[in-house]
Amino acid sequence: MKKLLNDPANAVADSLAGFALAHADIIQVHHDPAYVTRVGGATTGKVGLVSGGGAGHEPLHTGFVGDGMLDVAVPGAVFTSPTPDQILPALQAADGGAGVLAIVKNYTGDVLNFDLAVELAETEGLDVATVLVNDDVAVEDSTYTAGRRGVAGTLCVEKIAGAAAQQGGDLADVTGVAHRVVDNVRSMGVAVTACTVPHVGAPSFDLPGDQLEIGIGIHGEPGRRRVKAVPADEVTQMLLDPVADDLELSAGERVLLFVNGMGGTPASELYVVYGRARRLLEQRGVTVARSLVGSYVTSLEMQGASVTVLRLDDELAALWDAPVHTAALRW
Amino acid sequence: MKKLLNDPANAVADSLAGFALAHADIIQVHHDPAYVTRVGGATTGKVGLVSGGGAGHEPLHTGFVGDGMLDVAVPGAVFTSPTPDQILPALQAADGGAGVLAIVKNYTGDVLNFDLAVELAETEGLDVATVLVNDDVAVEDSTYTAGRRGVAGTLCVEKIAGAAAQQGGDLADVTGVAHRVVDNVRSMGVAVTACTVPHVGAPSFDLPGDQLEIGIGIHGEPGRRRVKAVPADEVTQMLLDPVADDLELSAGERVLLFVNGMGGTPASELYVVYGRARRLLEQRGVTVARSLVGSYVTSLEMQGASVTVLRLDDELAALWDAPVHTAALRW
Amino acid sequence: MTLDADWAERWIRRTADTVAGRRDELTELDRQIGDGDHGENLVRGFRAVVAKLDARDGQDGATEAAGPRLVGDVLKLTATTLMSTVGGASGPLYGTAFLRAAKVTGRESIDTRAVVAMLESALEGITVRGKATPGEKTMVDAWTPAVDAAAQAASEGGDEAAVLRAAAAAAAAGATATIPLVATKGRASYLGERSAGHEDPGARSTALLLGAAVEALAERSA
Amino acid sequence: MTLDADWAERWIRRTADTVAGRRDELTELDRQIGDGDHGENLVRGFRAVVAKLDARDGQDGATEAAGPRLVGDVLKLTATTLMSTVGGASGPLYGTAFLRAAKVTGRESIDTRAVVAMLESALEGITVRGKATPGEKTMVDAWTPAVDAAAQAASEGGDEAAVLRAAAAAAAAGATATIPLVATKGRASYLGERSAGHEDPGARSTALLLGAAVEALAERSA
Numbered sequence A, B: 001m002k003k004l005l006n007d008p009a010n011a012v013a014d015s016l017a018g019f020a021l022a023h024a025d026i027i028q029v030h031h032d033p034a035y036v037t038r039v040g041g042a043t044t045g046k047v048g049l050v051s052g053g054g055a056g057h058e059p060l061h062t063g064f065v066g067d068g069m070l071d072v073a074v075p076g077a078v079f080t081s082p083t084p085d086q087i088l089p090a091l092q093a094a095d096g097g098a099g100v101l102a103i104v105k106n107y108t109g110d111v112l113n114f115d116l117a118v119e120l121a122e123t124e125g126l127d128v129a130t131v132l133v134n135d136d137v138a139v140e141d142s143t144y145t146a147g148r149r150g151v152a153g154t155l156c157v158e159k160i161a162g163a164a165a166q167q168g169g170d171l172a173d174v175t176g177v178a179h180r181v182v183d184n185v186r187s188m189g190v191a192v193t194a195c196t197v198p199h200v201g202a203p204s205f206d207l208p209g210d211q212l213e214i215g216i217g218i219h220g221e222p223g224r225r226r227v228k229a230v231p232a233d234e235v236t237q238m239l240l241d242p243v244a245d246d247l248e249l250s251a252g253e254r255v256l257l258f259v260n261g262m263g264g265t266p267a268s269e270l271y272v273v274y275g276r277a278r279r280l281l282e283q284r285g286v287t288v289a290r291s292l293v294g295s296y297v298t299s300l301e302m303q304g305a306s307v308t309v310l311r312l313d314d315e316l317a318a319l320w321d322a323p324v325h326t327a328a329l330r331w
Numbered sequence C, D: 001m002t003l004d005a006d007w008a009e010r011w012i013r014r015t016a017d018t019v020a021g022r023r024d025e026l027t028e029l030d031r032q033i034g035d036g037d038h039g040e041n042l043v044r045g046f047r048a049v050v051a052k053l054d055a056r057d058g059q060d061g062a063t064e065a066a067g068p069r070l071v072g073d074v075l076k077l078t079a080t081t082l083m084s085t086v087g088g089a090s091g092p093l094y095g096t097a098f099l100r101a102a103k104v105t106g107r108e109s110i111d112t113r114a115v116v117a118m119l120e121s122a123l124e125g126i127t128v129r130g131k132a133t134p135g136e137k138t139m140v141d142a143w144t145p146a147v148d149a150a151a152q153a154a155s156e157g158g159d160e161a162a163v164l165r166a167a168a169a170a171a172a173a174g175a176t177a178t179i180p181l182v183a184t185k186g187r188a189s190y191l192g193e194r195s196a197g198h199e200d201p202g203a204r205s206t207a208l209l210l211g212a213a214v215e216a217l218a219e220r221s222a
């Protein structure tokens, strides 16, 4: 394993230290326990937004702390959810007196650790709501699984709920908007190569040279099936169709199309996927009204991409358009 | 070779098509010959800025077209400079009557093709100035080489000259500022893995599993030397020291520190490199007054990073801070 | 052969040694059907528990008069430390298991009945948190036969050692028995049918944990 | 065996075939000490020239009365097409070479002296653009001996075929002789000492180009 890292055991801490120095105008890093807050801390009277999860998905979540998005992000070890004693002070740091919304990706580890922390926070009088993000349509039947995973759609929830909070919504409003995003966003991903967790030192799964892994999550876990490598147009259709079908998109609807890189994918390839996904949506009579293309919800250096579609209405579109000023997303 | 591409021969065209759709609010893509202009075209009375070069370095240059940066970008085939018959109309498209500055990375191919196009443009009455970017200190002795290469420092030239043009500088002013950036910017890079050019299908060089290639360019060309993989702190020092030495930085100076990913590097690793580079600069008594961390000047999916330092004065800092609105850089 | 606080402490220290030694094996199991962090998670967690035990033992020396030490105290310290250092699914699950186990072992030493109650409470804590039932290819598939075997051994008049040995053996067998199962809880469930053919990492670590409890019996405190 | 426009056209078409057939070899050479695109660059360029020749021949058929075709016309078309389709360093260099060659071959057919002049002009164009001198490990190291050998053959009274054969053989030898050189121009120069031990891709493609000129002599037009 070759990586631009020092001691793998310090990978997250070293990276956070550099992140803190590079973006001192936007964020502050708290060490021991580790969490990232906006410069200046919680805004009085504003609903606080907290998200977190294993590290290795950067810029998610730390890169999304700032005006118009998250107040606090809590990174765990690589691909390992943070612990309650990190999450509890993070929830407290986000509270400006109007309550806190915790945005949690639906993984057993994340759910259990956030649940514990939220219980503790409530004991201490904090008003906390939780929204579970579960946009990954690769996990088909939740009767036989831990339920759909939260993947790239998380960015949409954080951006839009963040805008709602910034605009002064109360906890119920912001939580309602977040739930509405969750209800209308779906994703599916493909891996071209696996990734290597620093402390493991070996690729997270073995992917023969001519195979693609369809339906991967964002933790280097294997996907639902393997296919022989096919052109990007075909791969994109394998991702877009299940997403659009699950959303039951019909002609005339407007969507946000988000093509996300898994960390090691050249931007040029993401645009190839974007172009095809967009044509497929247009063939369904669906209008792509907003777009995002880039590596935002990643799995270390994994090569691959995911396609996320969010059904838009006027309110969600306006909240998406609202200003945001974070290390990784800014307009 | 597995990539999210269709026919490798159409890689650049397919990607540009998706890019055009995703950023229709900022740019327009002209096909045959291929170049990318700002929506709305040249601004009357403003100096036009054109840059270009081989594709495969995205977001450079196409992602830097927009307000406050480039007017036109000309992408060639992957890692191959564009041809004069692409560059000529690109120069013409950038002209708003105040002349055009061509920003050219110092590679034989880019220089020859741009020279030819500029000659033709001048024949047609266009006022064109050229600035050659050659920030790569890995190429040490220009008596025995084609001269230092242009690498990540190109972003600094495009951003700062772009701001100068946007603020109404005339061609001499804008060219002067661009030269000043070139004189004060230096870079050096490392590859952790090689990259694979789509139409080649094999990695651009053979890098054994435990080796790093120090002093790489951005075209998948091998570097100056190989070292056994060492921790990020040591690698960073191998990049930062030659850069700082070549700039003859002295205590009390202010710089921009730009840590650039080569395309396949996780953001988390870039911040580790950034943290170390910053400490090394601070040990020299140099103040890091501006920062940029991200994959902006890439070599397809190569893993690795480069460190760029730009010596700042008040004017350069203010131009860096000026608003920019492009697909890849925005503030 | 009393199951006192010293035994509990030896148990936890042995577990720390075992997971450190078997780290790569746990990692590899988790890499096959999960995300490859189970070994690292437990090493980090138990290392932290050992650090706390070391610190406490130092303090204890200074305050010998503080009175008898309880089994449950060791388990509670283990619980809260795992909870705050492991993360992932296994952190809250093992954390809750030890927390519940601590509640029924607040004594100077525990007898066979208390051993069975301890294991039952641990399992209960895991299922309350994780909502898994037997057969879903989780650590529950190691804990459930362990509890049954312990109860059986106790009802047959076995001593503490016999009860713990029965539990550990059953946990190991239960872990092996997860191999053919298709996961329906935890990360492995995302693999669907492809999860079959691999042992569940949490079941394996449960077997290691209970094996360490047996080994701690034989050992004498330093 | 006249070196007329038909020969020139056969030369260019043969070159297109040759670079297509040897694409991977050129790519591999450029991958070793450059950026791996030389094969693809030339294939793209000469394919475009062939397309233009095809289109023009179609037109020619329709306008037979248009008068005699000149060698220089074929070379000029080649020049401008390479210039506008190859890119990289080799596009302007080969483009300029053909442009200069076209200037001294604006005739219906060329004799030995004109062949030598053509090669001299081509080399001059390359050095004017690229500013390389012999020994810098570039295509100049194939063109220079080719020009010298052609002049020598002509001065010894050789015919057109002999002159071209001499040039091609010398270019091939010149290409091989670049192997030990350390590059000081072009992309390979960034490698410093490490560029030694590899043949220069542009020198090799020059040898292929001049080899095709010889082959085109033997061939009859269809």
Ligand SMILES: Nc1ncnc2c1ncn2[C@@H]1O[C@H](COP(=O)(O)OP(=O)(O)O)[C@@H](O)[C@H]1O
Binding pocket: A079, A080, A081, A108, A109, A110, C030, C034, C035, C036, C037, C038, C041, C087, C088, C089, C090, C091, C093, C126, C129, C130, C131, C132, C137, C138, C139, C140, C185, C186, C187, C200, C201, C202, C203
């Ligand atoms: N709902 C659950 N109930 C019981 N055990 C579970 C559950 N989900 C996961 N596990 C256990 O946790 C183990 C994985 O732990 P670990 O790898 O540390 O966490 P993560 O899955 O978050 O990466 C699995 O092997 C399984 O035994």
Ligand SMILES: Nc1ncnc2c1ncn2[C@@H]1O[C@H](COP(=O)(O)OP(=O)(O)O)[C@@H](O)[C@H]1O
Binding pocket: B079, B080, B081, B108, B109, B110, D030, D034, D035, D036, D037, D038, D041, D087, D088, D089, D090, D091, D093, D126, D129, D130, D131, D132, D137, D138, D139, D140, D185, D186, D187, D200, D201, D202, D203
């Ligand atoms: N300054 C120069 N003068 C003459 N030939 C050169 C010069 N620079 C490069 N070349 C030739 O160009 C060849 C490389 O061409 P090509 O790979 O197509 O372009 P690029 O180097 O831009 O990728 C080299 O092998 C060399 O023969």
Ligand SMILES: [Mg+2]
Binding pocket: A054, A079, A080, A081, A109, C035, C037, C088, C089
């Ligand atoms: Mg995990």
Ligand SMILES: [Mg+2]
Binding pocket: B054, B079, B080, B081, B109, D035, D037, D088, D089
């Ligand atoms: Mg090239």
Ligand SMILES: [Mg+2]
Binding pocket: C030, C034, C035, C036, C037, C038, C088, C187
């Ligand atoms: Mg795991």
Ligand SMILES: [Mg+2]
Binding pocket: D030, D034, D035, D036, D037, D038, D088, D187
């Ligand atoms: Mg080349």
